[in-house]
Amino acid sequence: MSDRRIIPIGPYHPLQEEPELFRLEVDGETVVDLDVEVGWNHRGIEKLCETKTYDQVPFVVERICGICSTSHPLAYVQAVEDAGNIEVPERALYIRTLVAELERLHSHLLWVGLAGHFLGYNTVWMWSWKYREPILDICETVTGNRNHYAMMKVGGVRRDILPEHVDYILSRLPEIEKFADLIKGAVLDDPVLHARLKGVGVMTADDIHDYGAVGPTSRASGVPGDVRRDDPYAAYGLVDWDVICVPQGDVFAKAVVRVLEMYETIKIIKGCLEKMPAGEIDSKPKVVAPGEGIGRHEAPRGEVFHYVRSDGTNRPIRHKIRAPTYVNLPTYKTSVIGESITDATIILAAIDPCYCCTERMAVYKHKGDPNEPIMTGSDLVRLSQEKTARLRKEFGL
Amino acid sequence: MNILVLVVLFFVISAGTAVVGLLTTWIDRKVTARVQYRLGPPWFQPFADVVKLLGKETIVPHAASKAAFLISPLIGLAGVSLVSFIIWLAIFDPTGSGFIGDLIVVIYLLILPALAMIFGGLASANPLASVGASREMKLALAYELPFILMIVVVLIKSGGTLSLGGLISAQQSGGVYVASISGLLALVVAILCTQAKLGQVPFDAAEAETELTGGILIEYSGTPLAVFKLTRAMLYLTVPMFTVVLLCGGIGSGWGIPLGILKYVGLLVAVVLIRNTNPRLRIEHAVKFFWGHVTAIAIIAVALAVLGNRLGIGWL
Numbered sequence: 001m002s003d004r005r006i007i008p009i010g011p012y013h014p015l016q017e018e019p020e021l022f023r024l025e026v027d028g029e030t031v032v033d034l035d036v037e038v039g040w041n042h043r044g045i046e047k048l049c050e051t052k053t054y055d056q057v058p059f060v061v062e063r064i065c066g067i068c069s070t071s072h073p074l075a076y077v078q079a080v081e082d083a084g085n086i087e088v089p090e091r092a093l094y095i096r097t098l099v100a101e102l103e104r105l106h107s108h109l110l111w112v113g114l115a116g117h118f119l120g121y122n123t124v125w126m127w128s129w130k131y132r133e134p135i136l137d138i139c140e141t142v143t144g145n146r147n148h149y150a151m152m153k154v155g156g157v158r159r160d161i162l163p164e165h166v167d168y169i170l171s172r173l174p175e176i177e178k179f180a181d182l183i184k185g186a187v188l189d190d191p192v193l194h195a196r197l198k199g200v201g202v203m204t205a206d207d208i209h210d211y212g213a214v215g216p217t218s219r220a221s222g223v224p225g226d227v228r229r230d231d232p233y234a235a236y237g238l239v240d241w242d243v244i245c246v247p248q249g250d251v252f253a254k255a256v257v258r259v260l261e262m263y264e265t266i267k268i269i270k271g272c273l274e275k276m277p278a279g280e281i282d283s284k285p286k287v288v289a290p291g292e293g294i295g296r297h298e299a300p301r302g303e304v305f306h307y308v309r310s311d312g313t314n315r316p317i318r319h320k321i322r323a324p325t326y327v328n329l330p331t332y333k334t335s336v337i338g339e340s341i342t343d344a345t346i347i348l349a350a351i352d353p354c355y356c357c358t359e360r361m362a363v364y365k366h367k368g369d370p371n372e373p374i375m376t377g378s379d380l381v382r383l384s385q386e387k388t389a390r391l392r393k394e395f396g397l
Numbered sequence: 398m399n400i401l402v403l404v405v406l407f408f409v410i411s412a413g414t415a416v417v418g419l420l421t422t423w424i425d426r427k428v429t430a431r432v433q434y435r436l437g438p439p440w441f442q443p444f445a446d447v448v449k450l451l452g453k454e455t456i457v458p459h460a461a462s463k464a465a466f467l468i469s470p471l472i473g474l475a476g477v478s479l480v481s482f483i484i485w486l487a488i489f490d491p492t493g494s495g496f497i498g499d500l501i502v503v504i505y506l507l508i509l510p511a512l513a514m515i516f517g518g519l520a521s522a523n524p525l526a527s528v529g530a531s532r533e534m535k536l537a538l539a540y541e542l543p544f545i546l547m548i549v550v551v552l553i554k555s556g557g558t559l560s561l562g563g564l565i566s567a568q569q570s571g572g573v574y575v576a577s578i579s580g581l582l583a584l585v586v587a588i589l590c591t592q593a594k595l596g597q598v599p600f601d602a603a604e605a606e607t608e609l610t611g612g613i614l615i616e617y618s619g620t621p622l623a624v625f626k627l628t629r630a631m632l633y634l635t636v637p638m639f640t641v642v643l644l645c646g647g648i649g650s651g652w653g654i655p656l657g658i659l660k661y662v663g664l665l666v667a668v669v670l671i672r673n674t675n676p677r678l679r680i681e682h683a684v685k686f687f688w689g690h691v692t693a694i695a696i697i698a699v700a701l702a703v704l705g706n707r708l709g710i711g712w713l
Binding site: 005006007013014015026029116117118119120121122123124125126127130190192193195196340341342343344345 | 429432433434435524525528531598599601602605606607608609610673674675676677678679680681682
């Protein structure tokens with residue numbers, strides 16, 4: 001006898017902090033199908049950007065997501081620089097890399113914590129968020145803010161990194177290294193975590209190619225895609241680091257990739273501080289020539305892509321954003337189906353989804369005539385009146 | 398004893414267990430918070446939670462089976478109250494109170510809270526609750542086997558005494574059972590079963606807030622939820638206390654009282670530590686764990702106890 005039911009995760013669910021809806025169709029405890037619905041929090045960022053000047057847009061795209069708050073501006077300024085052929089001073093490139101890597105560090109720690117929480121391992125959650133604090137302190141000292149750094153600017157960066165900042169960063173980094181060691185030992189060697197995570201939600205390299213998945217999701221399945229190395233920008237081609245790639249493709253592999261990437265990130269930060277040349281931090285461009293350009297950045301969750309078209313005025317006439325979660329989300333079709341509900345939740349979390357980056361306008365297709373609206377204003381009024389009448393009857397008012 | 402005295406005692410002991418149990422959950426929450434670099438709640442927080450819930454509206458889902466939905470919290474509370482009554486009477490007065498076979502009654506009554514949760518979850522007609530209920534059912538089936546085997550160890554050591562008072566007196570005169578290899582193994586089994594009976598991580602799959610958003614309790618609100626919380630809090634005191642009686646010789650008198658409290662606190666610390674250093678187990682892993690590893694330990698303990706009895710070696 002089949003016992004199929006729909007288990008909803010969302011739109012408001014303690015699993016994830018953002019509104020999104022997964023309908024898991026389960027047979028007993030096994031997920032047999034799944035439907036993903038985003039679009040609960042559409043803000044029209046792309047349209048909004050077209051009404052702002054080139055220097056105002058970074059502040060808007062920074063607020064797409066609190067965790068990727070330097071990935072979007074970085075990709076955007078690179079797109080504008082590409083469109084207008086704008087030079088960037090070398091020191092600014094190093095500072096961009098530095099801030100972007102600090103963000104990766106705190107984003108990966110945030111994920112480790114959330115993954116612990118989803119597994120019911122709240123100690124890991126609280127500890128990794130505590131050890132995220134030194135990074136946020138560094139960010140606050142260097143940029144003035146814990147999140148939303150406002151460092152990126154077309155043609156350079158907004159703030160310079162002073163010699164005392166360098167000393168401060170170097171003095172706080174060992175705390176993070178120590179915690180990375182702790183996590184590597186305590187989490188990656190925990191037999192219970194192995195039992196929970198190994199062989200769960202496996203994605204093969206072919207699946208990654210089919211869905212075009214990016215970032216740690218692809219690197220955990222043996223596909224070493226990383227924009228930082230494949231298409232170097234900022235100072236990524238100038239410092240020494242490695243792409244972390246493991247072949248297993250399960251949730252545990254994704255955790256391994258993220259934890260090991262923290263070491264590479266610390267390596268990049270140290271390399272930047274060491275090699276950073278003196279000089280200008282801003283080429284102060286006055287106009288953006290007509291043209292179109294793209295900017296790519298390896299955000300903590302994968303490649304973020306911005307496209308900007310300029311017509312020579314002070315505003316972009318088209319700005320297109322593609323966040324990494326947008327391509328990683330469909331991989332759920334391969335990784336979640338066939339697993340149990342217990343595993344489904346951690347698999348959903350394993351790509352480190354960011355729904356506010358991914359939000360799109362949702363279009364509901366009408367079952368009958370496609371030109372007819374699904375509901376008109378008067379329909380909504382009627383629904384509301386019916387409900388009031390029903391409640392009145394129920395409570396005898 | 399006079400029946401009236403017994404009834405009064407029953408209510409006094411149940412209320413006392415509820416108060417101390419709620420305090421215990423506060424200790425659990427506070428220690429957990431300190432382990433996790435948080436401040437944690439003030440001592441009266443569990444009381445405030447229950448009082449607040451008692452004053453809230455009780456919502457019964459349309460599709461729910463109303464009677465079963467509302468009665469099951471009471472069944473759980475009744476079960477745990479009776480257990481605490483029997484155990485505390487045995488602790489305070491090992492020789493004078495109790496009856497032959499009260500150990501068996503306690504074993505039966507201790508499963509009532511889990512059964513009540515299952516009935517409540519199934520009655521609430523919510524898919525998440527029924528998934529939670531089925532998990533709780535599997536978990537109960539899993540941990541009852543080693544739990545009974547653990548009690549068999551005690552029975553072998555005591556030579557078949559089926560009364561709690563008898564077990565306490567025997568241990569107070571002849572040494573506690575835990576001071577032997579089989580007793581120690583039985584204690585390990587007892588701690589793991591306690592963890593599961595209390596529904597704590599790693600065995601909290603039935604509630605699993607990040608998967609099932611509360612599972613069995615998802616549709617409960619107001620007074621019934623408060624009763625479930627109270628039941629859970631009373632179990633926090635009663636289940637470890639049962640282990641203290643079975644294996645550690647109860648509480649005793651004079652200097653035994655602080656020592657007895659220490660025994661209980663030791664078990665509580667074990668529960669809190671386990672819950673803070675483990676992720677939630679998948680339900681099939683939990684079943685495998687209890688029927689595999691834990692049952693194996695329990696069987697070894699039984700074998701050692703039999704061997705010790707036959708050969709007359711106390712430390713086995």
